[in-house]
Structures are given as C-alpha cells and as structure tokens.
Amino acid sequence: MKPILETIDTRFGTASKHAFSRGNTLPYTGVPFGMNYFVPQTSDQEGSWFFDPHLPIFQGIRLTHQPSPWIGDYSWLLLTPITGEISGDTLFHRQSSYNLERAIFNPHFLKIFSERYQIETQLSPTCYGASIHLRQIQGKALSLYLHAADELTVEQVDNRTMTLRQEGETETNKSPLVMYTALASSKDILSIKQEGQDLRIDFAGAEDQVQLATSFISKEQALFNLPKQDFEETKQDAKTNWENLLGRFDVVETGPVDRTFFDHCLYRLFLFPQTFYEVNEQGESIHMDLASGTVKPGLLFTNNGFWDTFRTSFPLFALIIPEYYRQFLEGFLNSYRDTGYLPKWLAPDERGMMPGTLIDGLIADSACKDMAPELEEEFLKAMLETATKADLKAINGRHGMAQYQELGYLSTDFHESVSHTLDYAYSDFCISTCAAKLGHEELAQTYSQYAKNYQNLFDPETGYMRARDVDGNFRPDFSPYSWGRDYAECSAIQASLGVLHDISGLSQLMGGKEVFSNYLLKSCQSLPLFETTGYGYEIHEMSEMATAPFGQLAISNQPSFHIPYLFRYSNYPQYTSLLIKTLRQKAFRAGWNAYPGDEDNGSLSAWYVWSALGLYPTCPGKARYDLGIPLFDHLRVYLADKNQWLDIRTQQNHEHFHFVKNCQLDEKEVQSIRHQDLLDAQTLNFTLSWLPNH
Template structure:
C-alpha cells in the first residue's frame, strides 16, 4: 500500500517563467520544516529558475535554501555523478539527459537515471543532511560545485569537509555553511578545476552520508545520518506521514484528494529550521546579523506578509505544537535584532509592507497557543511598532510620519498598503494588550487601528494615497498597480481592512452598497494600468488570464475577497466563487497554481477552501463558512477528532442550507468551538436557501 508521501509529485506548480507563474515552486525533497531541501538542477543559465519539469536535463542534486525565486538561493551546493575523464568545470559539459519515466519526485525520496552516464542517483533527506546512493556501470566520479569557493577543504580516506561562505543581508559580514561528507568507498583520486572539486572512486557504487550545520564543522559531522538509504527513506516517510495524516480525507477523493495532499505537503515546508541541537539536548542558532551563536530555536525562509493570512491559522488548528516552536524562534530573532522579523532568508530582507508577524502573534494569543509567551509577544510587538530603524531595513518604514498622520504620505513607496497593514497591526497589538489586561494600551492601539479610514475617498469609493497636507494624490486610476499599492491596485486594496469589516461596510454606504461593490469587482473586466510599476508584472498577467474579474486570487491581497460575500446581502455567492476558483484556477499538474504559491500560503488557502472554512481576519478566532470539497474529512486535533462532512442531494450542490456544529446551527464558527466539537455538518443544496 502506498503511503501519503508516495502519492505526491513534488513537481506540481514548478513550470514557471520570470514573467508568468504557475506557482513558482521548486520540487523540494526534505523533511517537514527541514533545514535543507534537495532537487535535481536542470539548468544553470536561468538564474533562480534553475529547475523546469519539462526539461529532462540533470546537472546534479542541488542542496538549496531558496524560499522563492524572488529571494534567490543562498548557501547552496551541487553534487553531480559522472563517469569518464574530467576536463572542464563547465556544468553544460558534464550534464546529462535523464529518463522522466524512471524519475521519482517525492517529498522523502528522489531518483534520477542519467542517460548519458547510465547512472542511477538516489537521495533521501534528513533534517540536517541526507543519504545518497549512486550506481554506475564503471568507476564513479562525484563533482562538487557551489556559487562561492569551497573553503577549508579537507580530504581524508573516505571523508571530505568544507564550508561555503555567504553574505549577510543586515550587516557587512559573511557567515559559513558547513558540509561534512562521508563515502562508503575510499577516494581514489582528487582533481581541482577552477573552484570545483572532483572525487573519483575505484567502485561503481558509492553511498554518501551528508551532514550540514550553520554553527561548526563538528556539528555538521554530528548530523551524518549513519543510516542505509532504505532506513533513511523509511524514517523520512514516517516524518511526512505523521503530519500529513492529521487531516484525513475519508471518502475517495481521487484527483481532488491528490491535489489536497500536495497542498498539505507544500504547507509543511515553511518556515525552515534554522537552529541545531547539541548532544546534551540544548538548542543553538546563529545570529547572522551579529555573527554570534546564541541559545534557543530559530526559523527562517518565511515572509509574514504572505503566511500570516492562511498558513499560520491552519497551523493553529492542526499543528499547534509546531506553531509554539515557531513562536519561540521568532521571539529569539527579536532578541537578536531588537525588531520582529518581516522576511527572513536567512536573516532580515526588509521586504514587503507592514510588520505582519503581528497577525501571527495576535492569532496565537487569541487561540491560546503559548500562554507563557504572551507577555514577551506583546513587548516585542510594542517595541517594533514604536522604534524606527534609520536604515528602513527593520520594522515599520516611515514610522515617524505614520505616528503623526495616522497614515504614510504618498512620498513613501507603497504608502497605502503600508498604512493598511500598520492599521491591522495596531488592531493586533490592541487585541493582545486587551487579552493581557492592559486596557490603556489596548484602547490607544484600537483607536489607531481605525486610522486607515482617513485614506478612504468617499468621492471615488477607494482607499487612496494622500500627501502630508492631506490632499489625495492625483491623477488617480483604480486599476493602477504598484506605486501606492503592493502587488495590487486600489480595486483590491480597498477591501484590505481585515480587522474592521463593519467599519469598511459603513464607509461604503452600508451592506447594499458593499454588496454592489463586491459584485462590481467580481464582474469587472480584469484590466490593469501599469503606471505604478512602469511595466506589466506577472501578477497582472495572471489576473488577466483568470475568469474572475478583478478578484486577482493569485495574490495575497485578494485571498479573503471571495469570503467577503459572507458579510454581504448575498452570502451564497461565496460558495459559487469558491467552487469556480477551486475547479478552474488549480490544476493537478506542473502548472498547478494561479500564481505564486509563496511558501505554502496559496496551498493553505486551497486547504481552507476545501474544508469549508476560512480565517478572514487572523487575530479574531472566528472562521467564515465556505464550501467543503469532500463528503467527509477527519481532523486529528490535539484533544479530539473533528469530522467535517457534507450532506447533499446532488453532486452540483454549491449552497449551504444549514451548517451544524454538534447539531447547533452556525453562521460562523469559533476556533474554540471547533476544538471542542465532534462534527461540523454542512447540509448543501443545488439552489440557495430562501431569504
């Protein structure tokens, strides 16, 4: 019987181009939240797009830390098996075609057969390393290549170690990534060409043990798996299956279930582990900014602008044990830098608007994920909100202007999106402060969270950029992307006040007007104005290709928009949109996603939408109702099992007649009620219920 991870093809969503995304994913093989991931590299000539599923070229197994092509890779290394004479360091000259029919791309196992060399290459990961096995028709050579020179290279008998230097992004310093290699056969000869290393063995079969570390060569050595490939494969599969099975589709889901499992695999990749545990059980991590090894957990490869909306709320429900560990790591990053992180890879990148880790913390506090950390979370949120980094690398950009005006003026890039996100963060701070009994702080930040309303222009009906003296910026186009808005236009951004939907509805003139605005957005042609960026970015192209008007579901600012109909005069339209988006925008193939998958965030959106629930505002422990995809799903929650089932009279039933939680009818569902309930039952029909 095949286990969950054996049914997942990691290549789904990996057919991409810099100007058009079907996910912009890589086919990672690793363990959940691992420190390293691995994949076969197909080209070295396309920058961060070094894998294409339709190109049957094998340049070697790449150890990668790339969270996104827009971030790029770091501390990476390529190992390539070949036979014959070594004459060049050019990757093109040593690459081989591979058999796509014989290849396996699974979360826990990679297998590639090189046609040129007739070599079968296999790889199984561990959290800090891997086991590889290479079988050739004649004696084997392994080639090592990295972006930077291999430092402190040492070769002895059947071992090799070196480290790779990489550049920190928050300080003018470098950090090391240590690699320890152990071979099943003695090294017969060594060749150096340029910066590359070539090791030749007298045998035609070599098993390789790999250990890695950001802390020291000794730690890398301690992480050698010391397992056979078969033992390592079982261990990695067990790690995946234990987490994948926490959400169990009970009915025969077919291809829908296969895609659901794939999305669950994507969810469990990020954030990545960035700490190591010594022989006494103590955790240590590298403070990259200050080049110091410090105690405690750390995590990296995460952008909070992307993941706070869908991924962390899903962690809170199904993986709260991991959520707690993440919180510890993020607080350690705050201790290291004095600011909460925004985009880590491996240190702060300072990218995207806002400080949206505040949404992660507020959601954790309202759901009781780690009560002993609540005080520290509030302190770090307040400090990050109050301080200003003169380099504008950490924390809130333009913070001093925001404190005075209640919004960022137009001379700041993406000023409207920043202002909306700061207002949401102020709501999050108020929520946590209220939970901890700090009423004055809660009241102050609750009032500040409504400041986004000053950007609402009643004449046009959109949130708009304003100057320091309060004038709205001219000229204005509601479909102009960029400039004042991050990866969207005013059309989508105006619906971005997640925390104050009742206030937004009032600004728009009440529920009738709000409903009409949503209808207009969904029915409008997907046109866009490029003046903000000066060119067409891929998110514009993707919106134009999708039949969903201006919803732009491919990107985070629109994730919640289909669920806003639940707050309108036509709540049933949410179900129609969810059905259409699920069936038309997601595909069980290499072109899986309607846009950038972004480290699990779009996969989490699909999972929520398949379960029939959605966390419209993280920080409010409430889920809006949607449209369940499966007849029965079992969630293995920390204290009990929750069954989500859908009863309908026809396969085309897209409307909710009733939603019953343990027999009690619900219009929305609280997090705590889900944790304590046994059955969430949707009674569906093919026509909407009578008003």
C-alpha cells in the same frame, strides 16, 4: 484514507517562468520544515528558475535554501555525479539527459537516472542533510563534482570523510554567512581535485553511499549532523516524519472530486518556515545569530514571508500542528532577541521585503487561541518596540514610522503607502488585542484607536482607498486599475478591501452594507483590466489576473485571499460558496501548471486546504472562522490539542451544487464558528443545494 506519500509529485507548480507563474515552486525533497531541501537542477542559465519539469537535463542535485525565486538562493551547493573525464569545466560540459519517466519526485525520496553516465542517483533527506545512494550500472568508477556560487575550501578528515566550507554574506544586512558541509563516503576517497572554483572527488568503486550534512555553526557540528542510519533507514524516517503531519487529514469519502491536488497542498503546507537551529552533542538547541556572528541557545527558523503566510498558513498550523506552532513562536521570539526587531521576511536574516509587520497577525492569532501564554508579555513588548523604534538601515520595523505616528497614514513620499497604512492599522489591532488579553487596558484602547487609521485613506468620492500627500491631498492622477506605486502587487480595487480587522467598519465607511455588497459584486463582475503605472511594465500578477476569467478577484495573490469570504458580510452571503467552489474547480489543477499564481511559502496551498475544510480565518487575531464550502463528502481532521478527530461531512455534495443550505456544528446550526467551539466539537455537517437560500 490518509494521504499516500508516494503518490505526491513534488513537481506540481514548477512549470513557471519569470513572466508567468503557475506556482513558482521547486520540487523540494526534504523533511517537514527541514534546514535544507534538494532539487535536481536542469539549467544554470535561468537564474532562480533552475528547474524546469519539461526539460530532461540533469546538472546535478542542488542543496537549496531558496524559499521563492523572487528572494533567490543562498548557501547552495550543486552535487553532480559523473564517471570518466570531462572535456571542459562548466556545468554545460558535465550535464546529462535524464529519463523523465523513470524519475521519482516524492517529498521523502528523489530518484534520477543519468543517461550520459548511466548513474542512478537516489536521495533520502534528514533535517540537516541526506543519504545519497549512487550506482553506475556498468561498473565504472564514480566521481562527484561540487559547485557553488561561494568559494569552496575542503579539508579531508580521513580516507572516507571530508568537510567543506563556503562563505558568503546575507543579502540585506551583509552579515557573514558560512555553511559547513560534511561528506562521508562508504568507499575510499581516491582524490580530491580543485578544478577552477569547483571540486572533483573520485571514489573507489561503481556504487557508493554518501552521507551529507550541513551546519551554519561549525565543521564539527556538520560532522555531528551526519545521518546516523543507512539509506533505507533514513528514507523510512523521512517517510515517518511526513506521515505524522499528512496523516492528520483523513479523507474517508472523496465524493465527486479527485484528492490528488489536496494531498499536494498538504505537502507544500509543511515546508516553511525552515529550521535554522541545530542540536549539539549535549542535546541542546543552538543557533547562529547572524547579527552578532555568535552561537546562541534556543530555536530559530527562517525562509518565511509573513505578509504571505500570516493569512492562511499559520492559522492552519494553530489548528492542525499546534506543537510545531509553539516552536515557531519561540524561534521568532529569538529573532527579536537577537536583533531587537520582530522579523518580516527571513531568508536567512531580515530581507525587509513587503509592506507591514505582519508577524503581528501570528502573535495576535496565537494569543486569542491561547497557543503560548507564557510568551505573550514578551511578544507584546516586541510588537511595541518593532512598531515604534526606527531602523537607520530602513530594513526592520515600520517604514516611515514617525510619519505614520504623526499623520495616521503614510504619505505619497513612501512606496506602497496605502498598503503599508492598511497593514499598520491591522497590526495596531493586533497589538490592541494582545494588550487587552494581558490586562493593559489603556494600551489596548490607544491601539484600538490607531487601528482605525485605515479610515484616513478612504476617498468617499471614488469609494477607494487612495494615497495622500503630507498635506492630506489625494494623489491627483488616480485610476482604480493602476497597480503598484501606492499599492503592493494590486490596484485600489483589491487593496481597498484589505481591512481584515474591521469589515463592518469598512462597510459603513463605504456607505453601508448595500454599497459594500455592490462593491464586491462589481469587483467580481468587472473585466480584469489593469494599468502598469506603478511598475512601468506588466508584472506576472497582472498577467495571471488578466488571463483568468475571475474579474478583479485576483486569487493569484495574497490581497485577494479573503475577498470571496467578504460576501459572508454582505447582502449576498451565499455567493461565498459559489466563488470558492468555482475557484477550486477552475484555478487549481493537479499538474505542473498547478496554481493560479505564486504559491508563496505554502500560503496558497493553505488557502486551498482551508477551502477544502469549508472554513476560513478571515481575520487572524480573531478566534473565529467564516464558512465556505467543503471539498469532500467526508473528511476527518486530527486536532492535536484535544487528541481527537473532527468529522467534516458534506451532504448532497454534487458537482453542480454550489451553495450551502445549512451548516451544523454538533447539530447546532451556525453561521460562523469560534475556534474553541471547533476544538470541542465532534462533527461539522454541511448540506449543499442547487439553488441558494432566500
């Protein structure tokens, strides 16, 4: 059975706080990869954590662009339906309780009943807006408050239509950021009043359908973006959009597990990146180039951190929704054309967050899978320019680029120098891979050598990757349990395994396969100890590792995503399936406490989906999958490029069978699988066992 959209509760993972994450998600209602999402706001006192699933308070529906609480929101607008007069001008004076039991939180449909005002609010989204149905059940006249962090200016177009303009600036580059919102009511607008910085709109009647749309280009474009259909038709269109993507997974037989969490992960998978281009009246794709403040042709996407998503989300897109992946690539190339750099963390323009330039992983992965060959030469040029051109603002490209070129590593002069160095070495592998494919042999060889720069930070005495100063001396006060400073959101224990592109080389560097195997064993067997040296306080990722019984395998965060699959390269390959199945059972749950840590733009959901398939893209940029252990007895996956279904079957899928006896691709036994072989196959069969093979 394909996923049933109405059974997906968007609140999974929302029971999070600044100090501890169970996903740090929001209950987004929208269409896949939409420009806006819509979330009921429960509090304006918690900053980015403005929704609490346990708090039955409704301050309004927030049109949001927040990709993560750590990034924050921008160009947001709060719409609060009320009736009657309000005694004060704050959100506290306007808020109402709402009935948690009667509320519906679906990807394509949101329904909230306000107890104070006796108003039922229903919302169905479009890519650029939503259709909102309001009904005051006692027949009282409806009003709507509009509240934003940016100053709102209003223009009434006619007696049922108005436009808003709100101007802010982007977080890092401080570029002007203007959002236009169009509102069209099915009833006359009686009045529009300014109350403080907010607006109050009074409508004629107790029931109304309000069409809403936004634009980052112009008020005329916002008006053009208004939904063209009524509420029910809009809802059906949103449902169809979701089902087109969710329906590419068909769980024929679940076996001994529940599919609820799997279905939720599919929903999370198709939220990011978000659309940042629009379609004009001539049917042309256009976007606002925030760097120049001008409208340019072509696609553009935003709200994506490549440090998070290159590992799991985009390799899954390449397999499941290749037609979308090609559009994303075109949009990211337009980011480079607009700014001169490939993006690292877009929200809406470059934030300069996290180590590395890991969009390189997307580009190499798409190249080795022949996703968009016509773009490869320009992407190679973009990768080289991003790797070798310094940014005076230190936002774009490689931090410490000149020093990395000189020393072959970043020194202790730079924050998170070890993580940066390892990620740059991986990016150099990606450049080498793309250059080789395009026949640039000398360039490929040069960057293949650079890809070994990770070796410059290995300390054979301790067995870890360590920070060095400019003279080559290791930082003296070293502890493998110390987080931060030299490492991004991890310690040396996890970071030292962050050589995705050369696992065999890392194994040899550590002292051979046995030493590498013992390192992996020790990491999983150790206590989850940590030291706060680099941060000065306990960050939530430390808390999540410490309170989960998985040793130093901090599955809550990206540096550990691939670690269970590294056992496939060790003396204990059978332990990969044991770890994956145990993590699925113990670290993830169908509920508001859903995830073991930050879900991060779909990346952790994608990790779970990969685990359910029994496959993993350990190194994006190599068209090969390592084997794990599937979740279901029988799962069918639609491969769009081949217009055919792949059947993944699991024999002896008992709850206590944690090991893979054998795996066959079209009746041929395999230990790993090439991407093209998977596309060409009909069936992938796993047989599980109680005890491992010897």
